Amino acid sequence: MPPRYRAGQQVPASGIYQCDCAEGGHQWSTDVAGPTFPPLPCSGSTWRLRTKTHQQ
Numbered sequence: 001m002p003p004r005y006r007a008g009q010q011v012p013a014s015g016i017y018q019c020d021c022a023e024g025g026h027q028w029s030t031d032v033a034g035p036t037f038p039p040l041p042c043s044g045s046t047w048r049l050r051t052k053t054h055q056q
Contacts, residue, residue, distance in 0.1 A: 002048045003049075004020065004048050005017070005037055005046060005048070006037065006045070006046055006047075007036075007038060007047070008036050008037060010034065010035070010036055011034060011037055012033060013052055014031065014032045014033045014053045015050070015051055016028055016029070016030050016031075016049075016050050016053065017029045017031055017037070017049055018050045019041060019042050019044040019046075019047060020044040020045060020046050020047075020048060021040070021042035021043050021044030027040070027041045027042045029041075031047075
């Protein structure tokens with residue numbers, strides 16, 4: 001299972017992250033490595049990487 005990250009933690013890798021909310025799990029965020037994760041848009045507690053984005 002991929003690692004999970006909380007809002008406010010530093011984003012380890014650029015990619016598309018999914019909220020683990022119980023409301024269907026269709027809450028997504030595209031994040032860039034370095035800044036912190038945004039607040040969760042639902043009742044979930046963590047973000048998890050679904051797809052890495054291209055990095056140069």
